[in-house]
Amino acid sequence: MTGLLNAIRLDHRIMRARYPMLLLLLAIGVAVGTLSASPLTTIVLVTLITAPIGGSYFAVVETSRLDHLYGTLPLKRATAEAGIYVHTALLVAANGLLAGLAAFGIDILQHLHVDGGSVAVTFALAYLGACVYLALLYPLYLAVPFSKVYILTNVPFYVVAVGLIYVAKRTDWLRGLAPIADFYQHHPGGACALTIAAGLALLAISWAGGHAAANAARRR
């Protein structure tokens, strides 16, 4: 456990110079939420986009040759990798929660009457989305130099996101999700807990896969 805490602390020190970007993202999210009178948009935007900013950790590792630093430290490889996941998951959670607080602020200032359940559910779903992003990409980033795969791996996410929005607007397939929406509406607390747990479970599976992928890369 000490090793994991040390790894998280090290990742925090490595990423500290990038934290102002998170605050900038939060400011942009607040601006978008205020202008569109949609505080929930702030939560979605900030929570989802914090994930790729967290992922820029791998760019720092590559440009600063931090693989050499990790190679010298008395730290198990699997623990160091777990530290990367936990640190990013915490960043996403922290920025998402700040966005949630900002959403309440927008709500109060603009008299929008958004209920707390909606804020929580929106955060949980956005957090799940961020976890999916991290779970799919981090094993790749652990195994292949970030600069080689960054564009290639991010473009599909943007294409799929735009495609989903387009399809959702042109068709009524979202109605098929009504039972799920009902569940979230009637049991927001439980639904949020399940959603976040699902995201964390995905990250745990991804960590195991990432560890295997990184080991395979070291054997090449």
Add this chain to the structure above:
Amino acid sequence: MADALRVMGLCKSYPGFALTEVSFSLPEGYIMGFVGRNGAGKTTTIKCVLDMLARDGGHIEVLGHDAIDDQVTVKQDLGVVFDQPFYPPEWKVAQVGQALRPFYARWDEALFHRHIDRFGLPAGKRVRELSRGMGMKLMLAAALSHHARLLILDEPTSGLDPVARDDVLDVLADLISGGGVSVLFSTHITADLERIADYITFIDAGRVVFTGAKDDLADAYRMIHGGPGQATDQVRRRAIGLRSTEVGFSALVRSADRAGLPPGITDQAPSIDDVLIHIARQGDAR
């Protein structure tokens, strides 16, 4: 005498390059020069010792522990310096110590500050603002501040100007005079080793060509020189990396082969550079 580092039959292959059965051992309290030209396999060997690369075969022990299975224990006793600083460029010198401190049971913050003072490193300066020599000294300060018993230095003097190089070597010599620390010093600048190394391991094209005491290297080979007509077939068969010009030839031979050479050929003890250059040239000619 116990070994600080023992590498046995290490194998690692990439497309176009292979470390083949690399074996050597460094006794505790001594400095070993790990010599070879660029691309000979020095950094690959070091990365295998640190488990940054997975070996294909072989066994590595550091201070009596398996370097891979017990690497968390082993790395408590290991200080490493690479050819470039491996810290985020925006970290300040003092922050390097703060970041590393939690990982080492014997981290000595006061000692770290003594080292950075001694090396003239301003605590508030950022890593990206350091000169190459200062970057080396920062890595050295970090490597020395947890009372490491084995230092692994991968090309620490390459790219340094002569003054900075001399400075780093002075620091190393001082350290070793204190006793108890062993050093594996990888370099292709052999002049550094003439000054401080006790043992030499010479690697070429992924294979260990020589490993042993530095004096044994000088005993194992002779540099021979002769006139234009003296490079006979008998000489050529025994010569390693023969170089012929209009005025004569020079080559390396094994000491055992010296006796049978024609009269008139002169010989002398080779420098580490002579051995490295001639063996590398022989390898290229094959």
